[in-house]
Amino acid sequence: MRDDFLIFGSPALEEDDIAEVVATLRSGWIGTGPRVARFEEMFREYVGARHAIAVNSCTAALHLSMVVSGVGPGDEVITTPMTFCATANAVLHTGAVPVFVDVDPVTGCIDPDRIASAVTERTKAILPVHYAGRPCEMDRIQALARRHSLLVIEDAAHAIEAAYHGRKIGTIGQLTCFSFYVTKNVVTAEGGMVTTDDAEMAAKIKMYALHGMSKDAWRRFSDEGYKHYEVTFPGFKYNMTDIQAALGIHQLARVDRNWKRRDEIWAQYDEGLAALPLERPAPSAPGTVHARHLYTVLIDTKATGKSRDRVLNELIRLNIGTGVHYTALHLHPYYRERFGFAEGAFPHAERIGDRTLSLPLSSKLTNDDVKDVIKALHRVCGA
Numbered sequence: 319m320r321d322d323f324l325i326f327g328s329p330a331l332e333e334d335d336i337a338e339v340v341a342t343l344r345s346g347w348i349g350t351g352p353r354v355a356r357f358e359e360m361f362r363e364y365v366g367a368r369h370a371i372a373v374n375s376c377t378a379a380l381h382l383s384m385v386v387s388g389v390g391p392g393d394e395v396i397t398t399p400m401t402f403c404a405t406a407n408a409v410l411h412t413g414a415v416p417v418f419v420d421v422d423p424v425t426g427c428i429d430p431d432r433i434a435s436a437v438t439e440r441t442k443a444i445l446p447v448h449y450a451g452r453p454c455e456m457d458r459i460q461a462l463a464r465r466h467s468l469l470v471i472e473d474a475a476h477a478i479e480a481a482y483h484g485r486k487i488g489t490i491g492q493l494t495c496f497s498f499y500v501t502k503n504v505v506t507a508e509g510g511m512v513t514t515d516d517a518e519m520a521a522k523i524k525m526y527a528l529h530g531m532s533k534d535a536w537r538r539f540s541d542e543g544y545k546h547y548e549v550t551f552p553g554f555k556y557n558m559t560d561i562q563a564a565l566g567i568h569q570l571a572r573v574d575r576n577w578k579r580r581d582e583i584w585a586q587y588d589e590g591l592a593a594l595p596l597e598r599p600a601p602s603a604p605g606t607v608h609a610r611h612l613y614t615v616l617i618d619t620k621a622t623g624k625s626r627d628r629v630l631n632e633l634i635r636l637n638i639g640t641g642v643h644y645t646a647l648h649l650h651p652y653y654r655e656r657f658g659f660a661e662g663a664f665p666h667a668e669r670i671g672d673r674t675l676s677l678p679l680s681s682k683l684t685n686d687d688v689k690d691v692i693k694a695l696h697r698v699c700g701a
């Protein structure tokens with residue numbers, strides 16, 4: 319057994335991250351400023367979208383995307399129950415209602431076959447989640463959206479590096495939301511980004527993220543002369559700071575190197591776990607790039623005689639930290655009580671939610687760390 323606890327989702331911070339944060343502090347400009355602008359420009363180029371707007375979380379990105387799409391009371395947004403609560407909470411924050419449809423049992427992504435029958439005259443948008451970093455079937459989702467005149471707003475919190483049929487995630491739907499939370503593939507402690515090709519939506523997001531104040535309000539204390547601002551909308555306090563962007567700038571420069579390392583770890587897990595009674599992630603669909611955010615296994619509770627939680631706790635005793643992504647969202651108390659959901663509503667999401675376990679996949683892991691995880695799983699789940 320390893321001596322120290324292997325933390326799930328520990329960020330791979332390096333010296334240039336630290337130096338940039340220190341330089342930001344020494345510059346005296348720690349709020350929204352030049353480093354945020356640089357990070358936005360880098361992200362825009364990386365994804366290949368026309369606009370990228372940095373905010374202080376993916377939750378904020380999702381909420382703003384809903385607001386600028388005109389989603390509000392009386393509207394419905396079709397999404398997946400196999401996600402983090404922020405996805406559907408962002409819909410609720412506007413007064414609209416999330417309408418769940420079940421996921422594909424193998425990929426954990428929203429099942430396009432089920433979207434069409436969930437569309438009503440109140441439906442305003444489809445909100446797919448690229449679960450674990452695997453791109454959803456965007457051709458089919460886009461076709462459905464066109465047929466029913468719906469917007470596509472993507473939750474790409476797991477999917478910075480993902481691509482679908484030659485296009486990066488972030489260039490397909492009207493709006494795409496990314497996360498830089500501590501466990502994500504690019505880390506700014508807290509942070510998010512919206513990408514879009516729509517100039518009008520981009521300008522609104524920028525403004526609404528900072529109280530709805532007129533353009534470039536952050537410059538008003540700069541040496542270019544005092545600028546008065548005007549409030550044009552009761553906006554939010556969702557702006558990213560230069561301290562956060564300082565981390566993002568260097569993390570984004572390393573994003574493909576880190577992806578490659580996680581891809582190597584992925585292959586080591588695939589090989590090392592092949593003999594165990596658990597379902598490993600399905601291979602990537604042809605023509606897609608998986609962002610390698612979460613390596614999720616489904617525990618075979620019959621063959622092992624152990625529940626997922628028992629496996630998880632036995633792994634902790636062997637000093638291996640894991641995660642659960644996710645308990646199906648509709649089974650959380652708020653959603654049960656408000657919408658009357660019970661077990662059986664979305665069986666594929668529930669089956670995943672009951673059995674899934676996410677293994678450590680930080681690019682920081684050594685090959686020995688990976689071997690420790692594999693060995694521990696053999697001890698806990700093996701014959």
Ligand SMILES: *Cc1c(COP(=O)(O)O)cnc(C)c1O
Binds near residue numbers: 377405447476499508
């Ligand atoms: C992390 C996450 C979010 C929220 O991101 P924050 O940056 O923490 O607000 C939203 N959706 C999914 C699928 C996530 O994993």
